Amino acid sequence: MRIAVQTARCLTKAARIATRAARIALQTALLWLLAAVCNRVATALHVPVPGSILGCAVLFLLLLFRVVPLAWVEAGADWLIAQLLLFFLPPAVGIIQYPALIRADGWRLLLVILTSTALVMAITGAVADAITRRRQRRAHPLAHQALTGRRSG
Amino acid sequence: MMNAFLTQLSDAVSPDLISILSIPLTVSIHAACRRVYRRWRWPLLSPMLTSLVLLAGLLVLLRMPYPRYMAGAHWLSSLLQPATVAFAVPLYRHRRALLDHAPAIGAGLLCGSVMAVISSIGLAHLAGLGDGVARSLAPRSITTPVAMAVAKQIGGNPVLTAVFVIATGILGILVGPWLTRILRLRTPVGRGALMGMGAHGIGTARAFEMGSQEGTLSSLSMVVAALAGVVLIPLLLPWMNIISLH
Numbered sequence: 001m002r003i004a005v006q007t008a009r010c011l012t013k014a015a016r017i018a019t020r021a022a023r024i025a026l027q028t029a030l031l032w033l034l035a036a037v038c039n040r041v042a043t044a045l046h047v048p049v050p051g052s053i054l055g056c057a058v059l060f061l062l063l064l065f066r067v068v069p070l071a072w073v074e075a076g077a078d079w080l081i082a083q084l085l086l087f088f089l090p091p092a093v094g095i096i097q098y099p100a101l102i103r104a105d106g107w108r109l110l111l112v113i114l115t116s117t118a119l120v121m122a123i124t125g126a127v128a129d130a131i132t133r134r135r136q137r138r139a140h141p142l143a144h145q146a147l148t149g150r151r152s153g
Numbered sequence: 154m155m156n157a158f159l160t161q162l163s164d165a166v167s168p169d170l171i172s173i174l175s176i177p178l179t180v181s182i183h184a185a186c187r188r189v190y191r192r193w194r195w196p197l198l199s200p201m202l203t204s205l206v207l208l209a210g211l212l213v214l215l216r217m218p219y220p221r222y223m224a225g226a227h228w229l230s231s232l233l234q235p236a237t238v239a240f241a242v243p244l245y246r247h248r249r250a251l252l253d254h255a256p257a258i259g260a261g262l263l264c265g266s267v268m269a270v271i272s273s274i275g276l277a278h279l280a281g282l283g284d285g286v287a288r289s290l291a292p293r294s295i296t297t298p299v300a301m302a303v304a305k306q307i308g309g310n311p312v313l314t315a316v317f318v319i320a321t322g323i324l325g326i327l328v329g330p331w332l333t334r335i336l337r338l339r340t341p342v343g344r345g346a347l348m349g350m351g352a353h354g355i356g357t358a359r360a361f362e363m364g365s366q367e368g369t370l371s372s373l374s375m376v377v378a379a380l381a382g383v384v385l386i387p388l389l390l391p392w393m394n395i396i397s398l399h
Contacts, residue, residue: 028232028235031235031236031238031239032232032234032235034235034238035234035235035237035238036234038238039234048306048387049383049384050237050298050299050302050303050383051234052233052234052235052237052238052298052299052302053237053299053302053379053380053383055234055237055238055241056237056238056239056240056241056244056376056380057241057380058241059238059241059242060241060244060245063241063242063245064245064248070242070245070246073239073241073242074242076235076239077238077239077241077242078239078242080232080235080236080239081236081239081240081242081243083232083236084233084236084296084297084354085183085200085201085354085355086179086180086183086229087229087230087232087233087236087298088201088230088233088297088315088318088319089179089183089204089205089208089226089229089230090175090179090222090223090226090227090229090230091230091297091301091311091312091315092205092297092315092316092318092319093205093208093209093212093219093222093226094219094223094312094315094316095205095209095312095313095316096209096212096213096219097219097312098312098313101286101313105280105282105286108280108281108282109280109282109286109290109317109320110320110324111280112273112276112277112280112282112290113290113293113317113320113321113324114324114328115272115276116269116272116273116276116290116293117294117321117324117325117328117351117352118328118332119268119272120265120268120269120272120294120350120351121265121325121328121329121332121347121348121350121351121352122332122336122347123261123264123265123268124261124262124264124265124268124346124347124350124351124374125261125332125333125336125338125343125344125346125347125351126336126338126343127257127260127261127264127265128254128257128258128260128261128262128340128342128343128346128347129257129336129338129339129340129342129343129344129346130343131256131257131260131261132254132257132340132342132343133339133340135256135257136340
């Protein structure tokens with residue numbers, strides 16, 4: 001009797017995992033199909049935008065206008081985004097085809113990327129932060145003053 | 154001696170088998186590196202960096218030509234296509250936050266995108282790097298699948314771009330949190346936009362460690378930066394002729 005209960009419990013758990021895997025696979029296939037269609041459309045119409053980005057915009061509009069319910073794509077999309085780093089790996093490994101470039105320019109490349117990244121981050125963060133603070137001051141002058149302990153200008 | 158043995162070994166195994174094996178090899182190395190990072194949480198142990206070094210090292214050691222590896226592994230990276238489409242889901246989920254902070258995110262990302270192109274091309278020129286390398290550097294602040302597509306379009310090398318994107322992400326999570334302190338960024342919008350624009354997906358993962366608001370705004374910034382980059386980078390590039398490109 002106990003064994004039967006345990007087996008049943010085990011089976012339901014397996015079934016739940018299998019359903020989830022199947023849902024992710026099916027939704028991933030759906031997203032893949034959308035990307036493939038948008039790739040075709042982008043090539044056919046000579047749009048200089050990658051098909052996958054076009055697909056992203058199309059899916060956003062489909063969700064916004066409730067043509068596609070979120071539940072149809074949610075599980076697959078969350079899984080794909082969580083595994084994104086894994087999909088980058090094969091193209092990045094292509095670096096082994098350029099040993100001469102790494103040996104000759106590796107340090108200079110690293111320095112350029114580091115400096116440029118710091119500049120991009122600094123300007124983006126500073127501008128976004130300044131605008132947000134200004135809007136907050138305008139919307140809630142007293143709350144802002146209380147929070148920062150400063151008189152707003 | 155050892156290398157001769159390894160060459161013989163990799164010749165003995167049929168090329169097709171190796172191509173098929175490249176998927177489980179990549180997946181297991183990545184899973185192991187992820188586990189190591191979760192244990193110690195040290196930025197230089199970022200699974201992206203460690204798994205790339207391990208995998209590239211292994212292929213070089215085994216004298217496996219890249220095309221033979223890619224013959225199997227391209228199935229894995231083809232999932233980048235649906236993954237890019239999937240970015241619509243966080244964009245839809247956080248549409249309210251996007252609308253609320255549209256001026257700040259829009260202005261910040263516009264400045265960031267322009268700065269990315271100008272500083273990449275300008276610094277590459279100063280450092281004496283070639284034209285092709287400079288073009289491959291320009292889209293490196295945006296997420297890989299999109300960056301590779303943009304690189305192809307502007308005459309860069311998508312493979313180099315993929316590597317530069319990852320280098321950007323790793324260097325970005327090293328300097329990003331430090332920059333937020335130096336610049337005294339107090340709002341989650343400023344901190345999230347900084348991480349998402351500067352270090353795409355890798356930065357977004359780090360931004361979620363700062364707070365859920367920072368993470369959400371970073372993922373939004375990453376997606377919007379990719380959309381903006383597709384339009385802005387090819388538009389800006391002809392202007393860069395003045396500095397360096399011929």
